[in-house]
Amino acid sequence: MTYRAGWIHFTNVAPILDSLILPPGVSAMTGVPTEMNEALLSGRVDIANISAVEFIRNAGTLEALPDFSVSVLGPVYSVNLFHTRPLEGLRRVALTSQSAMSVALLEVILRERGLSPTLERAEGDAETLLAQGYDGVLRIGDSALREWYGVVGPLTPDTTMTSLPHAGRGITVTDLAESWFELTGHPFVFAVWAYHKGNPPPPGLIGAMRTARRDGLGHLADVAQRHSRRLGLPVRVVQHYLWNFRYHLEAPDRLGLREFAAKAVPGHAELKFGPRPGDAVTSREPV
Numbered sequence: 001m002t003y004r005a006g007w008i009h010f011t012n013v014a015p016i017l018d019s020l021i022l023p024p025g026v027s028a029m030t031g032v033p034t035e036m037n038e039a040l041l042s043g044r045v046d047i048a049n050i051s052a053v054e055f056i057r058n059a060g061t062l063e064a065l066p067d068f069s070v071s072v073l074g075p076v077y078s079v080n081l082f083h084t085r086p087l088e089g090l091r092r093v094a095l096t097s098q099s100a101m102s103v104a105l106l107e108v109i110l111r112e113r114g115l116s117p118t119l120e121r122a123e124g125d126a127e128t129l130l131a132q133g134y135d136g137v138l139r140i141g142d143s144a145l146r147e148w149y150g151v152v153g154p155l156t157p158d159t160t161m162t163s164l165p166h167a168g169r170g171i172t173v174t175d176l177a178e179s180w181f182e183l184t185g186h187p188f189v190f191a192v193w194a195y196h197k198g199n200p201p202p203p204g205l206i207g208a209m210r211t212a213r214r215d216g217l218g219h220l221a222d223v224a225q226r227h228s229r230r231l232g233l234p235v236r237v238v239q240h241y242l243w244n245f246r247y248h249l250e251a252p253d254r255l256g257l258r259e260f261a262a263k264a265v266p267g268h269a270e271l272k273f274g275p276r277p278g279d280a281v282t283s284r285e286p287v
C-alpha cells in the first residue's frame with residue numbers, strides 16, 4: 001500500500017524538500033499549513049509537516065519524527081504582524097486562514113501582554129487589509145516574507161538583519177518568533193513532521209528525508225539562489241532567511257515546544273516522538 005506524504009511547500013522547507021527523492025511506495029501532495037493539518041487529521045495523508053500547535057492539540061493520537069522541525073531562535077521574518085498602531089492600541093486584527101500556528105502564537109503573545117483586540121479571518125495582503133480598516137494583519141510564509149521586505153527593504157550592503165521589529169511606510173512589523181524569544185528565551189517550533197501513532201513512515205522515507213536535508217543544507221547557497229528568483233527577493237535575504245532555521249528538533253527546540261504547549265494548550269496529552277537516529281529501530285538508516 002502507498003504511504004502518503006503531505007508537504008507544506010513554503011520556502012522554509014526547501015532545504016529539506018528540494019532534493020528529496022521519494023522511495024518506491026511513497027506518494028506526496030502539497031498545501032498550506034491548515035490544508036496539511038486537515039489532511040493528516042482526516043487521514044488523507046499518513047505523514048505531514050504540520051503546525052506544531054495541531055500536533056500538541058492531538059498529542060493523544062499523533063507522534064512526531066524525533067529530529068525534524070521548522071524552528072527558529074529569535075526572528076523568523078515570515079510570521080509577521082503588520083500594524084499601524086502600537087500593539088497596545090490594536091482594535092481589529094485580520095488573521096490568515098492558512099495558519100494555525102501563528103494564530104495560536106499571536107493569542108499567547110496578546111494574552112501575556114493583557115491585550116484582547118478583535119481577531120477576524122480575512123484574506124489579502126497586509127497593505128490592502130490595513131487600508132480596509134484593520135489595524136493589524138497577521139501573515140505567514142512566502143508572501144509574509146515578501147511583504148516584510150516590501151516594508152523594510154531595500155537593504156543596503158551594510159545592513160544587518162538582526163534588529164527586528166522593523167518599520168517602514170507607516171507600518172510596523174512585529175516578528176512573532178522574535179516576540180516569543182523575548183518572552184521566553186526559547187526557540188519557537190513552527191512545524192513538526194507528524195503521523196498517527198502506529199503508522200510511522202517507512203524507514204526508507206525517513207532516511208531519504210535525512211539525506212535530502214544534508215544535501216540541502218550543504219548547498220544552501222544554491223537553494224537560496226533558486227528561490228530568490230522565484231520569490232523576487234535578493235539572494236542574501238533568502239540565504240539569511242534559510243540559514244536562520246533550525247531543522248533538527250534539538251533539545252532547545254523541544255524546550256520551546258513544551259513551553260509553548262503549556263501556554264497554548266493547557267492539559268494537553270504528553271508529546272510523543274519516534275525513535276531517534278541511532279536508536280535500534282533506525283540504526284540502519286544514514287544519519
Ligand SMILES: C=C(O[C@@H]1C=C(C(=O)O)C=C[C@H]1O)C(=O)O
Nearest residue numbers: 033051078099100101141190191
Ligand atoms: C515559519 C513558518 O512556518 C510555517 C507556519 C505554520 C503555521 O503558521 O501554521 C506551519 C508550518 C510552518 O512551516 C512560515 O511558513 O512562515
